[in-house]
Amino acid sequence: MLVAIQAKGGRIKPTHLMYKANLSYAQLKTYLDQLVEKEFVGEMENDKKNTYIIITDKGDKFIQKLQEMRQFERSFGF
């Protein structure tokens, strides 16, 4: 989910995220609550009162660490 938000420039509509992450609404809600609780994502509204899910700095850093870890695993052949 975080990668999907990041790929969209750091903000995405909930419906788009649902399709991108291939999740049902109930699943999306559960995972989103967890990500909000961990402060990886937040919610914001724009002028047209559309709700967007935005990735926080903490979420950004988490993805970076995850990519580092994957690169490490690839390089060391884990």
Place this chain on the structure above:
Amino acid sequence: MLNILFSPRWFSGGDILIDIFSIVVLLVISVVTFRYHQLNQGQKKHIYFSLATLFLALAFVFKIITNFTLYEHVYRTFSIGVFTLVYGGINFSDTLFLVGTLLYRLFTLLGFYLLFRIYCRRYSLYLDALMIYFMIIIMYFASHAYYIFHLTALLFLLPLVRHYIINYRRTKDKAGQLIAWSFGLIAASQVASILLSIDQIVYVLAEGIQFIGYVLLLLTVLMVRFYGKKKK
């Protein structure tokens, strides 16, 4: 014992610097892999890798301690009537040196074994216990034939080098190529260490190769971090 027999006088201190550098590199890798373990606790290989590098760093700490024991200067006083003579000498602490050497060997073998264990698919608790038993035996008997210790370390390193070469060929990953080179050089330093009795310069060569190996390993970690940021 190695330094008394094999290290040229002009190189004493240089080997300590190389070992300190190796400790720093190993501790950096240990911390980094421990953080990866915190990110993904299901993957036990990270924590094994972190422990292995920590053991290797500890081994170098004990190696340095044995060096300091050898170079320790002691001043003694001796009274004759009203005169007090002060004279200097070198105090050899055999017990500390022996314990330091044994712990250096134990942690080196444990570290390399743990690394080997990460990639070894067939293992069991019995095999682990057996290996630790053999390591203790080797660690003890290597006092009489130092090359047995280096040979054992080499035997753990060779499958690792093979794995990293195969991994590089499969992934074509540049950091993976550096890892294969660095472990290849660390293995080569063990080969040089086996041949220490030929000439004192071989000890310098072994330390030099080890240094380049750990420089490459540090570069690898930096590359991995760089790639992680680049993929953002």
